[in-house]
Amino acid sequence: QKEVEQDPGPLSVPEGAIVSLNCTYSNSAFQYFMWYRQYSRKGPELLMYTYSSGNKEDGRFTAQVDKSSKYISLFIRDSQPSDSATYLCAMSAGSSNTGKLIFGQGTTLQVKP
Amino acid sequence: DSGVTQTPKHLITATGQRVTLRCSPRSGDLSVYWYQQSLDQGLQFLIQYYNGEERAKGNILERFSAQQFPDLHSELNLSSLELGDSALYFCASSVITDTQYFGPGTRLTVL
Numbered sequence: 001q002k003e004v005e006q007d008p009g010p011l012s013v014p015e016g017a018i019v020s021l022n023c024t025y026s027n028s029a030f031q032y033f034m035w036y037r038q039y040s041r042k043g044p045e046l047l048m049y050t051y052s053s054g055n056k057e058d059g060r061f062t063a064q065v066d067k068s069s070k071y072i073s074l075f076i077r078d079s080q081p082s083d084s085a086t087y088l089c090a091m092s093a094g095s096s097n098t099g100k101l102i103f104g105q106g107t108t109l110q111v112k113p
Numbered sequence: 114d115s116g117v118t119q120t121p122k123h124l125i126t127a128t129g130q131r132v133t134l135r136c137s138p139r140s141g142d143l144s145v146y147w148y149q150q151s152l153d154q155g156l157q158f159l160i161q162y163y164n165g166e167e168r169a170k171g172n173i174l175e176r177f178s179a180q181q182f183p184d185l186h187s188e189l190n191l192s193s194l195e196l197g198d199s200a201l202y203f204c205a206s207s208v209i210t211d212t213q214y215f216g217p218g219t220r221l222t223v224l
Contacts, residue, residue, distance in 0.1 A: 036215075043115065043203055043215040044156070088156065098169035099144065099207055103156040 003027050006089055006104025015113050019076040023089035023104045026070065030091040030102075033065050035074045038086045038106065047087075048074065051094075079111045116140065117216035119204050125222045131192040134219045138185055138206030144168070145187040146213060147179055151200040162187055163209070191221070199223045 006023045013019055021035075032051055036044035048063040050056045050072075056063045062075040072091075076083055086108050090101040116139035126132055138145050147159040149172075158171035162181035173179075176194075181187045191198060199222050205213040 032211075034212075041201075041218075041220070043117075043217045045115070046212060046214060049212050090156075098161055099209075099211060099213065100146065100158045100161055100169050100171060101148075101156075101213060102158070105155045 003102050004091060004104045007107055008105050010108040010110060012110045013079055015081060015111055017079050019079050021074040021087050021107050023072050024070055025091055029093040031094040032092040033072050034090040035063055036088040036090060038088060044088055081111050081113050084110045115214040117204060117206050117214055119216040119219050121219060123220045126194060127224055128194055130194050134189040134202055136187045136204030136216060139214055142206035142208055144207045144209060145181055146205040147189050148203045149200050194223045196223050
């Protein structure tokens with residue numbers, strides 16, 4: 001079993017829809033949770049960064065972390081065709097020695113005009 | 114633009130060869146990470162350097178090695194290349210062990 005599980009999709013939604021992306025994890029040591037967006041053949045771009053449990057909002061994006069359920073989510077409101085990309089969740093135990101990230105497989109999102 | 118630069122963008126080589134990938138971190142970042150992205154394995158952590166010293170190792174093959182130089186740029190050396198080494202190789206940097214910013218990647222094709 002992988003440490004981080006993410007449904008690869010693809011997920012197809014109409015423009016303007018609310019998108020929900022999710023990851024589950026098994027390692028209770030994870031404390032830092034990130035969402036990256038990756039366009040085809042480009043480097044991952046950091047979207048959201050959250051420490052421990054709770055919600056964080058940035059524009060159309062909201063990240064939620066539920067450590068008790070080992071479950072994290074990313075919500076995209078008013079989705080746009082430019083949001084079409086692969087979304088990767090990533091996690092870290094946040095040790096002072098290393099910040100190595102464990103990634104989910106990524107969910108491919110297509111937003112249709 | 115994340116501020117992390119990687120060269121070359123593309124690399125095509127033959128099995129058995131050796132290549133070097135280069136990464137320059139964002140200004141002020143002391144940590145450099147290397148990741149490999151393949152279709153079947155996703156993004157996998159390879160190795161981390163902090164201010165010139167190796168800090169953590171992941172699923173890095175013995176044929177692969179890396180180093181970080183005094184000016185903080187890093188190189189990833191891949192030797193005795195095999196077909197299965199074909200992948201995207203990303204470098205990321207952070208100030209210490211916090212938020213990581215990724216470069217554009219090097220696409221390696223082994224023929």
